[in-house]
Amino acid sequence: MSATISPLLRLQGITKRFGFVTALDDVSLDLNAGEIHTLLGENGAGKSTLIKILGGIYQPDQGEVWLDQNLISLRSVADADRLKIRLIHQELSLAPNLSIAENIFLGREPVRYGILQRRQMKRQAEKLIAQLGLSEIEDVTAIVVDLSTAQQQLVEIARALSQAARVLILDEPTSSLSDVEVDALFNTLRRLRAQGVGIIYISHRMEEITRLSDRITVLRDGKAVGTAKTDEVDTSTLIQWMVGRDIQEHFPRPPYRPGGVALQVCQLTSPFVHDISFEVRYGEVLGLSGLIGAGRTELARALFGIDHVRSGTILIDGKPTQIHNPREALNQGLVLVPEDRKQQGLVQDQSVAFNIALPWLKDWIKGCVFHYQIRNAIVERTVKRFGIRLAGNEQPIRDLSGGNQQKVLVGRWMEKPPKILILDEPTRGIDVGAREDMYRIIGDLVEQGMALILISSDLDEVLNISHKVGTFRAGRLTGIYEAQNVSAEQIMQQLTGGEEIESC
Amino acid sequence: MKVVKQMVPLLVAIVILLLLFRIWVPTFLSPENMLNLTQQISVNTILALGMTLVILIGGIDLSVGAMVALVGTTTVYCLTSLSGESQNLFLVLISLLAGLGVAAVFGTFHGLAASKTAMPPFIITLASMLIARGCALRFNGGLPMPIDEHQTFLLAIGNGRLFDVIPIPVVIMLTLFLLMSLLLHRTRFGQHVYALGGNREAALYTGIPIVRVEILVYLLCSLMAGIAGMIHTSQLYSAEPGSGEMFELTAIAAVVVGGTSFTGGRGTMFGTLIGAVIIGILDKGLNQAGIHYSLQYIVKGAVILFAVYLDVRRNR
Numbered sequence: 001m002s003a004t005i006s007p008l009l010r011l012q013g014i015t016k017r018f019g020f021v022t023a024l025d026d027v028s029l030d031l032n033a034g035e036i037h038t039l040l041g042e043n044g045a046g047k048s049t050l051i052k053i054l055g056g057i058y059q060p061d062q063g064e065v066w067l068d069q070n071l072i073s074l075r076s077v078a079d080a081d082r083l084k085i086r087l088i089h090q091e092l093s094l095a096p097n098l099s100i101a102e103n104i105f106l107g108r109e110p111v112r113y114g115i116l117q118r119r120q121m122k123r124q125a126e127k128l129i130a131q132l133g134l135s136e137i138e139d140v141t142a143i144v145v146d147l148s149t150a151q152q153q154l155v156e157i158a159r160a161l162s163q164a165a166r167v168l169i170l171d172e173p174t175s176s177l178s179d180v181e182v183d184a185l186f187n188t189l190r191r192l193r194a195q196g197v198g199i200i201y202i203s204h205r206m207e208e209i210t211r212l213s214d215r216i217t218v219l220r221d222g223k224a225v226g227t228a229k230t231d232e233v234d235t236s237t238l239i240q241w242m243v244g245r246d247i248q249e250h251f252p253r254p255p256y257r258p259g260g261v262a263l264q265v266c267q268l269t270s271p272f273v274h275d276i277s278f279e280v281r282y283g284e285v286l287g288l289s290g291l292i293g294a295g296r297t298e299l300a301r302a303l304f305g306i307d308h309v310r311s312g313t314i315l316i317d318g319k320p321t322q323i324h325n326p327r328e329a330l331n332q333g334l335v336l337v338p339e340d341r342k343q344q345g346l347v348q349d350q351s352v353a354f355n356i357a358l359p360w361l362k363d364w365i366k367g368c369v370f371h372y373q374i375r376n377a378i379v380e381r382t383v384k385r386f387g388i389r390l391a392g393n394e395q396p397i398r399d400l401s402g403g404n405q406q407k408v409l410v411g412r413w414m415e416k417p418p419k420i421l422i423l424d425e426p427t428r429g430i431d432v433g434a435r436e437d438m439y440r441i442i443g444d445l446v447e448q449g450m451a452l453i454l455i456s457s458d459l460d461e462v463l464n465i466s467h468k469v470g471t472f473r474a475g476r477l478t479g480i481y482e483a484q485n486v487s488a489e490q491i492m493q494q495l496t497g498g499e500e501i502e503s504c
Numbered sequence: 505m506k507v508v509k510q511m512v513p514l515l516v517a518i519v520i521l522l523l524l525f526r527i528w529v530p531t532f533l534s535p536e537n538m539l540n541l542t543q544q545i546s547v548n549t550i551l552a553l554g555m556t557l558v559i560l561i562g563g564i565d566l567s568v569g570a571m572v573a574l575v576g577t578t579t580v581y582c583l584t585s586l587s588g589e590s591q592n593l594f595l596v597l598i599s600l601l602a603g604l605g606v607a608a609v610f611g612t613f614h615g616l617a618a619s620k621t622a623m624p625p626f627i628i629t630l631a632s633m634l635i636a637r638g639c640a641l642r643f644n645g646g647l648p649m650p651i652d653e654h655q656t657f658l659l660a661i662g663n664g665r666l667f668d669v670i671p672i673p674v675v676i677m678l679t680l681f682l683l684m685s686l687l688l689h690r691t692r693f694g695q696h697v698y699a700l701g702g703n704r705e706a707a708l709y710t711g712i713p714i715v716r717v718e719i720l721v722y723l724l725c726s727l728m729a730g731i732a733g734m735i736h737t738s739q740l741y742s743a744e745p746g747s748g749e750m751f752e753l754t755a756i757a758a759v760v761v762g763g764t765s766f767t768g769g770r771g772t773m774f775g776t777l778i779g780a781v782i783i784g785i786l787d788k789g790l791n792q793a794g795i796h797y798s799l800q801y802i803v804k805g806a807v808i809l810f811a812v813y814l815d816v817r818r819n820r
Binding site: 304306325327329330336338340343344345347348349350358361362365367368369370 | 708709710711
């Protein structure tokens, strides 16, 4: 108990059960004022439950929370609010139709005689943005829906900090930020740390954690496995704590045995990308790197027939092809697994089996006859091949973890493997174990000779998994590099504004 | 069997309602009264079957009531101007097809407008409700057009009885119910409907032809309205340009009471049938019990609220 400085926040023996499942088992944790303390753990390790207890959303079955050496009870969100414990959720909770300023003051708008004080609101919002150093945000009257995801995340953070915070909790705030934007956020967090705020930070990204945090606590299966000072622990120890086993290789690059050209794109222009030329060979991974909105996803959408192609040619197996909609793309052997599992990927109301078998209705519904044995065979093959963990075929897909949902999204196409597979942010928001699995899957597919395009905001991932890396900036492909001959710094420079390099 | 299990509360509700009205109206459960009930719900049920598809994909069709009137007037107008005094079955068929053709044009338009533009289906079908109503009023100066008594086929659609027992509208209703159930629960199209209603983007990325599906859904809804319109016209013995008002709302009520999610993606044809039966029993029961019509509205509104509340709570 006796430390030289008494902690700002102390969690003691927190236990939380949901039915028969113990989400948190006797977890203790200290947070000092002016400290950034990272919570690390796979999905389902208990991180979210823990921060929801701090946010007053869940109540612990056992254990105590102390703030400034006072025992506190967090029975509601209002309690946490009063004690200046601010929680920033992983998922954005902004009103998209309102302006930045309106969002920041949502629920406590300044009024006089019942009249909204718009000018005051704008002034205060601007002051706040300036204080936080969020230079990405220029105009506080801009409507949130027009902002990039990264900017929206910054607004979310600004809202949490618009009232004084003693404890700030961020749940994977960088999952949709590019590296430049992450830097901006980190600077803000460091400034808050200097002001004495205690920060609990949750992330999957090892590199960020070691860069940012002072201490790290690892959770596994609801238990705190260990706490260490960041500069006294190495990455492999942390991973070992997290998964309970030793993982040697982070990013296993598939062996490079390129075949013929699978996809060739020449001077492709859509409303969002301009003059894109490149090629991908069978057995090759082409990584695409760029800031959010730089054109990576937009290129994928154009290739897949969602965005209109204005000019340029697409050749598959050397034959010129016209693709007007996803159906035609699929018929040509081109599959796109979209970036947003929830919005674009899965029918959340339906079962695992429904979602896996959805692309193959022709194979198991003949006229008015449902051939369930064919469907179940498809589902079981996919589940087995990709090690998807589930309770049963008819389990609602929403109950699966992010990693398993992602495996469903990728795996269902392998019933009839496509020639070309585009994966857009395949490892966003999934835990280390599932991420390893995804890399293994990518490796297997490439070894079988598939042509793969990997879109990712994680520079380490792109550089280490891909054979070649393309960089996007402002809707243009600014260069293609041999992944082994280029450094992260060189790529970074390309993304943020180096000289352009012609290719194709 | 999950579907049947979900329907248990509604089936219980039907039994309770029937017994309740039996107390007020001693003859309520007599076979003849029950047959009448099925006949009276047939038009609404057929409308609701089509509406179920539309609501399942997250849309709405406000035009079905006006479509009932327009198809009725079109059919009777064709029939009267073509055939005169005597009945010619070929000309009857032509007239019926003309009526359904008009419905098909509207339905296709709804589907095209909803899938190809950003206009909300509520507005699209609100506009075409007005247009269809206006078109119906163009015939015969907006006055009712009686069906000639020689037109026994058309009159039988609404008033005849199969083997002198089962009303023809009920036969049509049950046939359409079976067909629509088959279509929704036993075809690829049905799976597409659920995928589209559950997550439109996901359906697009999976390669589902969403434009085609959406057009077909609205087309089917309008065709159902067309068939309902013929039955209704036949039952009235005349084509009334002003008929079918508020029918769309009763149909929507049957769909949501039957457990179909208003945001799309969840619901069944069987649920809709049950929903239509519940609303039909309420209508008939309150009427026969001699409840003042002002109170009938209030009771019906309360029942719809309660049913949907229970459904929403169960699905939380």
